[in-house]
Amino acid sequence: MKKVTAILIGAGLRGGYVYSQYALDHPDEFQVVAVAEPDKERREIFAAKHHIPEKLCFKNYEELLAKEKMADCAMVCTQDQMHYEPVVMAMEKGYHVLCEKPMSPDKKEIIKMGEMAKKYNRILSVCHVLRYSPFFSKLKELLEEGRIGRLMTIQHMEEVGYWHHAHSFVRGNWRNAEESSPMILQKCCHDMDIMLWLADSKCESISSFGELSYFKEENSPEGAPAYCLDGCSHRDECAFYAPRFYLEHPKAVDDGLVYAVTDPADPEHVLEALKKGPYGRCVFHCDNTVVDHQSVDIHFENQVTATFLMTAFTNQCARRIRLMGTKGEIKGDMDTGVIEIIDFVSQNHETIQLHTPAKGHNGSDMSMMRDFVRMIGEGKKGKTDASVSVESHLMALAAEEARVKGQVIDFGEFCKWN
Known part of the structure; x- marks a missing residue:
């Protein structure tokens, strides 16, 4: 495989510390050759770590993308x-793109980005890292093997964790929907994508309820x-x-x-x-507007129904899921890596214990980066x-519209915009 080179746009936590770590761990496969980051200290720290010369360090993406194409791909974080x-500018310039999720909070922009990837024949890989986890990969494999017959129902829960919610969604950059995006998009487009993948069907209709109930002045x-x-x-x-x-x-800390x-x-410095x-x-005196708990009900075209619950009020940051089929059911805990399969006829209970790294979405971050690099370096399909x-992002936006309007949203109609 040829060595893949990248430019980084945005050297924050995800771009500067998580995804770019793949270049430090696998220098023969991947290298970051330029960076655009408005924060001077952060830019300089990243440049030193990746041995990027000052002439290839930029204050903004406009300056960087105004230069001649200098790498295989762009990481937009x-x-x-x-x-x-x-x-869009990177694809027009000839770069393949890794885009942090969510793609955009704007429906038209999301659709246009998908269209432009097709128009320019570029890889546009969105950081739906959960598909790359050993946990969800195994669930998909079990469904495809027919272990529980025909899938009928999905019950999925994201436990955000009281501390994570306070950090990111009350005090942090994703606290205000008007400045970033709705919670169901920014945090849970991962989960919309996973349910879409496991259901193996298009969404037909969607409804949702949720509020900002606790983290407010009163x-x-x-x-x-x-x-x-x-x-x-x-x-x-x-x-x-x-x-x-x-x-x-x-x-x-860790x-x-x-x-x-x-x-x-x-x-x-911290104090x-x-x-x-x-x-x-x-946490009660912030300008946060995103919900702290929300539920979503989804009906897929193949008659699979799914229920999703997101809540801030948990001790752990975890995901738990149940898949119910005509011949059996599966219970899974992503955090522990435990999957239990129950057969209705034999009443056999099989337990699978997966190895799940503690960090990086249980190892998903680095698996996604490996897949992205090899898509470019070897021409493999991701x-x-x-x-x-695009579809899973639009599901999240449809869920938010359903929550705000108190309506069941026809997904096909929702996706029409021109």
Whole structure:
């Protein structure tokens, strides 16, 4: 396989630390040769790590994409509402593209991106990393083997985790739907994609309910200040006390969430950043607008029905699923890697224990990167393409419209826009 080269647009947590790590782990396969990142410190740290010369470091994607094509692909890892223009410009320039999810919060932009990938014959791979996990890959294999007969019902739950929700969706970059995108799109387009993949059919109709119920001003403890470090008297009884989370919680420290607060992430810098920075705010005094719990019901054209539940109010950040068929059922826990298959006739209970790495969506991030690199380097077909990603994104937007309007949405009609 030839070595694949890339440019990176957006060196934040996902682009700068997760997907680009594949280049450091597999330097013979993949190399990042240029970066566009507006934050000077972040840009310089990334450039030093990947040995990128200053002349190939840019403040924005416009400067980078104005240059002659210098790599095989572009990784677009900007914020939700900033994907469309660099993706389109990169494809026009001749780059294949890896695009962080969601593609866009705008229905027309999502459809156009899919159309342009086809027009220019480019790989447009959206980061639906769950398809690459050992867990969901095994579930797909079991369904294709007919282990539970004809699939009839899917029950799927995403446990966001109280700490993850507070970090990303109350204090963080994805807190405000108007500035980023609705929760069901930004966080759960993964899950729409998985249900679409497992059902193996097009969506016919969709409904949804959900609210922002807890993380708002009216639920603030008496006297709670705007920032945790402004002498909050509730610090010992509050699960969301920022200094404790960012200095002690293993998900913040070991999984690198603390780098969203400040880089470098030593205690002195973290505490200083929390004094007046966004991640130091009281969770009841933020400008968040996304829901903290939501359910979605889906009817597919092949008569499979699916129910999805997203909730912030869990201890773990996990996904659990049940697949119910005519001959048996499957129960699965992605976090533990345990799958149980029950046969209705024999009443046999088979348990499968998968190896699931603790980090990177249980190993999915690096599996996706490997697949993307080999699609380019070897011309292999990947697990998903732009047209499928377009459909699952539109399912998420249809679910949000159903929630807001209190209606059942005809998916075929929803997808019409011109």
